[in-house]
Amino acid sequence: MKKLILLLFMCLFSSSILAQNDNREDKKAFIDALLSKMTIEQKVGQLRLISVGGELTLDKVLDQIEAGEIGGIFNTVVEPDLSRMQDRALKSPNKIPLLLGFDIVHGHRTVFPINLGIASTWDRQAMALVAQVSADEATSDGLNITWAPMVDITRDPRWGRVSEGFGEDPYLTSEAGRIFVEQMQKPSLAEKNSLVTTVKHFALYGAVEGGREYNSTDMSERKMFQEYLVPYKAAIDAGSQAIMVSLVTVNGVPATANHWLLTDVLRHQWHFNGVVISDHGAIRELINHGVASDAKDAVRIAIKAGIDVSMNDEYFLQFIPQLVKEGALSEDDINNACRHVLSLKYDMGLFRHPHRNLDPNLDIETMFADNRLHRKEAREVARRSIVLLKNDNKLLPLSKDQKIAVIGPLADSKRDILGSWSGAGRANLAVTPLEGINHAINNPKNVSYALGANLSDDPALFKFLNLYEVTAKFDDRPVEKMISEAVELAKNADVVVAFVGEAQGMAHESSSRTDISLPESQKRLLRALKATGKPLVIALMNGRPLTLVDEFQQADAMLETWFLGTEGGNAIADVLFGDYNPSGKLPMSFPRNVGQIPVYYSHLNTGRPHGTENMGKYTTSYLDSPNEPLFPFGYGLSYTDFNITFSLSATEMQQNGQIIVTAIVENTGNREGTQTVQLYLQDVTASVSRPVKELKGFESITLKAHEKGEVHFIIKPEMLKFWNDKMQYVAEPGKFNVFIGSDSTTQNKQTFTLLNN
Ligand code: BGC
Numbered sequence: 104m105k106k107l108i109l110l111l112f113m114c115l116f117s118s119s120i121l122a123q124n125d126n127r128e129d130k131k132a133f134i135d136a137l138l139s140k141m142t143i144e145q146k147v148g149q150l151r152l153i154s155v156g157g158e159l160t161l162d163k164v165l166d167q168i169e170a171g172e173i174g175g176i177f178n179t180v181v182e183p184d185l186s187r188m189q190d191r192a193l194k195s196p197n198k199i200p201l202l203l204g205f206d207i208v209h210g211h212r213t214v215f216p217i218n219l220g221i222a223s224t225w226d227r228q229a230m231a232l233v234a235q236v237s238a239d240e241a242t243s244d245g246l247n248i249t250w251a252p253m254v255d256i257t258r259d260p261r262w263g264r265v266s267e268g269f270g271e272d273p274y275l276t277s278e279a280g281r282i283f284v285e286q287m288q289k290p291s292l293a294e295k296n297s298l299v300t301t302v303k304h305f306a307l308y309g310a311v312e313g314g315r316e317y318n319s320t321d322m323s324e325r326k327m328f329q330e331y332l333v334p335y336k337a338a339i340d341a342g343s344q345a346i347m348v349s350l351v352t353v354n355g356v357p358a359t360a361n362h363w364l365l366t367d368v369l370r371h372q373w374h375f376n377g378v379v380i381s382d383h384g385a386i387r388e389l390i391n392h393g394v395a396s397d398a399k400d401a402v403r404i405a406i407k408a409g410i411d412v413s414m415n416d417e418y419f420l421q422f423i424p425q426l427v428k429e430g431a432l433s434e435d436d437i438n439n440a441c442r443h444v445l446s447l448k449y450d451m452g453l454f455r456h457p458h459r460n461l462d463p464n465l466d467i468e469t470m471f472a473d474n475r476l477h478r479k480e481a482r483e484v485a486r487r488s489i490v491l492l493k494n495d496n497k498l499l500p501l502s503k504d505q506k507i508a509v510i511g512p513l514a515d516s517k518r519d520i521l522g523s524w525s526g527a528g529r530a531n532l533a534v535t536p537l538e539g540i541n542h543a544i545n546n547p548k549n550v551s552y553a554l555g556a557n558l559s560d561d562p563a564l565f566k567f568l569n570l571y572e573v574t575a576k577f578d579d580r581p582v583e584k585m586i587s588e589a590v591e592l593a594k595n596a597d598v599v600v601a602f603v604g605e606a607q608g609m610a611h612e613s614s615s616r617t618d619i620s621l622p623e624s625q626k627r628l629l630r631a632l633k634a635t636g637k638p639l640v641i642a643l644m645n646g647r648p649l650t651l652v653d654e655f656q657q658a659d660a661m662l663e664t665w666f667l668g669t670e671g672g673n674a675i676a677d678v679l680f681g682d683y684n685p686s687g688k689l690p691m692s693f694p695r696n697v698g699q700i701p702v703y704y705s706h707l708n709t710g711r712p713h714g715t716e717n718m719g720k721y722t723t724s725y726l727d728s729p730n731e732p733l734f735p736f737g738y739g740l741s742y743t744d745f746n747i748t749f750s751l752s753a754t755e756m757q758q759n760g761q762i763i764v765t766a767i768v769e770n771t772g773n774r775e776g777t778q779t780v781q782l783y784l785q786d787v788t789a790s791v792s793r794p795v796k797e798l799k800g801f802e803s804i805t806l807k808a809h810e811k812g813e814v815h816f817i818i819k820p821e822m823l824k825f826w827n828d829k830m831q832y833v834a835e836p837g838k839f840n841v842f843i844g845s846d847s848t849t850q851n852k853q854t855f856t857l858l859n860n
Contacts, residue, residue, distance in 0.1 A: 133454075134445045138438055141197055146441040147423045149174035149199065151416040152380065155184075164188070171195040172420055174412070174444055175202030175248070180527045181470070185245040186463035193457055200448060200457035207249040207287075207298070208267055208524035209233065211240040212470060213477040213669050214533070217522035217610075217646055218253065220488035220665035222269035222279055222690035223739070225779040225801050229484045230279050234286035236477045238298040241527075244470055245461040247451060248299040250347055250380075252283035254334035255304055258701035260694065261314025263614030266523055266646030266666070268309060270690025271703045271736060273330045274798045277337035284341040292344065293452035295459065301380060302338035303347035306364060307331050311351055314700070316615045319352040325791065325826045330705075336373060344377040344447055348410065350385055357392040359385040365409030378443045380412040381405060387417060398422065403431050411440035471529055478670050485674030490663040490687035491740040498638050498660040500681025500742060501598060503545045508596035509537050510555040510589045510632060511603050512625065513644040518574050522646060522666030523611035532669055536602050536642065539672025543680050551596065554578055555589035555632075558606050559622035568608040575606045582624070586631045593635045600640040600679065601632055603654075607666055610646020619697060620650045633657045642675065648693040652733060663689070681742060686777035686803070688739040688846065692732035699728060704736040704847035705794040737781050737798070737846035743772030743808065747780060747851065749843040754855045756820070758834070762855055764816040766843050770806035777805040780814045783842040783849070789835050790828040796842055823857060 138146070152175040155161050161184060167173050168191040176188055185203055192201045209215045215233045216223075224230065241249060253267045256276050269276040280302060289297040310331060311318040322331065339346065348365065349358045358364055359381050369375045386401050395401035399422040405413070406423070413419045426432040448454060469475070491499070501507065513519055515537040517530040534542075537552050544550055557577055559565070568575040578585065593599045603625045608614060620626070633639055641658040643649070646666055655661065662685070667674050677683040694702045713722040713730055724730055745768055752763035766780050782800035786793040800816040818841065823834035836859040844851045 130446070130449055133449065134442055137197060137199070137445060138441065141441070143424045143427055143434065143437065144420065145171045145197055146437050147419050148172040149441045149444045150412050150419050150423075150437075151175070152177055152202070152204065152412055152414045154178035154415060165191045168192050168201065169194050171197060171199070173201065174199070175204055177204040177250070177414070179203070180205055180244060180246070181467055182245060182461070182465040183463040186458070186461045189457055189461055199445070200453040202248045202299075202448070203246050204248040204250060205241065205246050205527065206251060206524055207237050207241050207246070207527070208251050208253060209237075209522065210481070210525070210668060211237050211244070211527045212475065212529075213240060213481050214521045214525045214528035215481055216485050216488040216667045216671070217266045217665050218269050218279070219266055219646065219690060220667060221484065222275060223490050223663070223665065223687040224484065224487040225275070225688050226487055226803055227278065227282055229487050230282040231286045232480050233484055234283045236480050238287040238289075239296050240475065240477070242296045242298050242460045243475065244465070246298065247453070247459065248301065248345065249287065250301045250303060252280045252300060252338065253303050254280040254338055255307070255309035255349070256331055256334060257309030258703040259309070259311070259314035260619055260648040260691065261615050261617060261697065261700065262309065262311060263316060263609070263611050263616070263647070264308070265648070265691070266610040271692060272690065272705070272798050273333035275690055275801070276334040280334045280338040281341040284338050284343045288342060288344065292450045297451070299345055299447065299451065300338070300343045301345035301347050302335055302343045304349035304382060305335050305346050305369070306349055306358060307353050308349040308351055314615050316613050317350055321354055324830065328826050328830075332368075339373055339375050344450070345380055346375065346377065347380045347382055347414075348385065350382050350388065352392060357389055357394055359410060360389050360392070360394050360404045360408045362408045370409065376443070376446070378411050378447050379409055381410045381414050383415050386410070386413055399426065402426065406432055406436050406440065411443045471532065476532070476669070481668055482670035482673050482677070485667040485670050486677045486683040486685075488665060488667060488687050489674065489678050489685050490689055490738075491661075491678075491685040491742075492663055492734060492738075493655060493658055493661040494740055494742070495659045497742070498598070498640065499679065501679050503543060503680050504549065505597040506549045506595065507540065507544070507551070508589070508592040508599045508637075509540055509550060509552045509602070510593065510599060511601045511628070512554055512556055512558045513604055514552060514602035519607045519644065520666055520671040521668060522607050525668070528669065534670055534672035536672045536675045539674070539676035540600070540679065542673060543676035543682070551592040553585070553589040553592050555585055555601070556582070556624040556628040557585075558624065560624045561622070564609075564622075568606050574608055582627070586628055589628060590631050590635055593632050593637050596637060598638045598640065599632050599635070600642055601629060602642050602644055603629065604643045604645035604649070605647070607646065617697065619647060621654065626653070629654060629657055640679070648691050650694055650696050650733070652695050655733060663687070684742045684774060684776045686739070686741060686779065688737050688779050689734055690736070692736045693734040695733045696728055698725070699730070699732065702730075702732045705797050707792045708795050735846055735848050738848075739846070741776040741778065743770055743774045743776035745769065745776070745778040745806075745845060746771050747778070747844060749851065749853065751841060751853050751855055756818070756855055756857050758820055758858065758860055760820070762818045764818060764841060764843065766814040766816070767811060768804050768806065768814060769811045770808060773808045775805065775807045777803050778845060779803045781844055781846065781849070782816045783847065784818070784822065785840040785842070786823065786825065786835070787838040787840060789825070789837065791825070793825060796847060798847070820857065
């Protein structure tokens with residue numbers, strides 16, 4: 104009976120009061136009518152995102168929802184709670200459905216590689232697959248909005264959130280961001296499995312000084328518009344309907360209080376019409392930043408700057424009505440913000456289908472049922488994410504009949520392989536490298552395993568990692584005992600594969616490091632393994648570029664596996680045994696030492712470049728280190744070899760013309776493989792100094808042994824544009840270098856001239 108009444112109510116509700124169609128006039132009329140009925144408190148309710156936790160129990164939240172005081176929920180990922188929340192929203196005075204959000208950063212129930220890994224695929228299809236599967240799984244569980252993609256570019260691997268982004272480059276990151284938005288939101292937000300994206304963190308979070316979490320940023324406007332702002336803009340141009348504001352100070356003004364950033368740039372220059380969401384706690388933090396005197400002042404400043412929605416709101420409801428009454432905020436300020444939220448909900452079709460994808464009978468076990476997970480897709484993307492860094496004497500691939508000693512603190516850790524921001528996944532469903540190797544090998548007796556060392560000897564680190572839940576275990580056997588056990592196994596094996604790196608919690612929010620080398624416990628283990636004289640494969644598991652000069656020397660072969668997600672162990676085995684020929688490329692330079700940071704490929708030449716005309720004194724260099732990183736951006740080997748040559752269709756280009764680049768790729772080895780051909784451009788002489796190279800295109804090609812193939816790029820004037828000396832976005836006539844190659848160090852060069860017509 105209850106159900107029948109509810110059904111009747113829903114029909115009435117959807118067909119009459121909140122009927123909607125796609126006509127813009129109707130939408131405006133609908134929202135105007137709704138706004139005219141709403142009290143100021145109810146409008147503020149729409150601007151509040153709340154999560155259950157601490158003193159805010161589910162019951163309290165449900166009551167607030169019914170009172171119309173909450174516009175969206177986040178961090179609840181289980182039915183029937185989501186359904187109950189939406190049901191209660193439909194009992195609120197204006198019956199406005201809720202946004203149901205979660206951080207779906209690299210997968211949902213099925214966890215894909217961390218974003219640095221996804222970026223390492225340099226494969227648009229792989230990126231699209233991750234986004235599609237994530238959106239499908241999340242919406243099937245009832246969610247309708249996510250706080251992703253994260254497109255903060257960074258050149259500082261000390262920053263822990265490096266793992267969440269797509270690396271150092273504006274173009275690669277923009278491509279990933281664009282694809283995530285397009286695939287998650289789908290062509291229409293009203294589609295059943297469309298998930299609203301929230302591009303973040305606007306802006307410059309990845310440029311925090313010293314790589315220290317939450318630190319300030321300061322940057323010229325040219326560098327911002329030329330590099331750091333590019334990916335946010337790309338995601339907005341792709342249609343992202345929400346944006347999250349960064350926690351940091353941008354050129355002296357916290358982003359949350361930054362009218363220039365949130366209104367002049369975002370709304371006026373970029374014409375963003377969606378919802379602007381503050382990050383967790385950011386409103387209160389304006390007091391610490393020293394731009395607001397108290398919480399009430401912080402609310403006023405944030406709204407005036409252009410914030411619509413307060414994440415985990417503490418103060419909006421408390422102060423906005425009062426601020427409006429006092430005239431410090433106008434009702435129009437609040438109407439504007441509220442209109443953005445209602446407009447989004449309207450476009451999502453929520454008023455018509457508030458229960459879209461919600462199923463109160465969906466139990467938690469069903470959410471993780473095998474037939475709902477996407478293991479095949481996860482394995483496909485994971486193996487594509489692995490980067491082969493070294494392979495002396497073609498040690499890899501291994502034979503499935505070899506005796507293998509699998510060693511290391513990350514060889515059998517189910518939690519770590521999921522990486523950070525994988526809260527909706529389940530560690531017990533993940534495949535560890537040890538498990539993956541055991542699945543693949545012909546005779547399981549040939550595989551032996553030892554921990555060998557703890558991730559670190561430092562108890563404080565474990566305390567930190569386990570602050571909120573136990574994610575890292577400490578083995579309290581004596582260090583020597585663990586090492587000698589590992590060494591014994593190594594001596595009895597044909598080859599040693601050591602899984603070393605970081606715990607997932609070491610490359611996360613709030614986990615900056617000043618020393619990005621392997622912890623001493625793991626270095627000690629590697630030294631002991633090396634001393635056995637057995638061939639050594641170092642398989643890295645980590646969420647940021649590490650400094651690996653010693654390990655690079657020690658290893659016969661080296662793999663960067665990042666944190667690969669649910670199917671990580673199987674993907675690693677695929678690569679180790681050659682069932683998949685590795686093709687990943689680094690999306691970020693790996694420094695030799697922390698002193699080189701920031702080290703990135705697209706730097707300026709300086710007036711005294713080192714290593715071309717002059718290697719000596721008075722050139723830009725260090726006394727104690729080369730300038731070049733250990734592994735450059737775009738780098739990654741294969742089990743086969745490729746040769747790349749190229750030609751241009753012309754040596755001159757009209758202002759409205761184009762040049763076609765034809766690259767001939769030859770697989771010169773004797774097994775099939777995939778190469779990612781990279782296009783870099785350099786504006787040789789311009790009104791401002793331009794980078795030595797900028798990535799402008801990439802395409803993969805798979806070739807059989809000794810096969811040849813072609814890859815094409817079209818260079819258009821749009822790709823030559825930059826912010827000139829007058830801060831105009833133009834392409835200046837003159838000479839351009841075109842580089843084509845397999846990584847950013849390529850010197851394979853041709854030249855053309857952009858004409859002045
Ligand atoms: C992070 C955001 C995230 C939010 C909600 C914040 O701490 O900075 O990236 O979306 O929490 O989980």
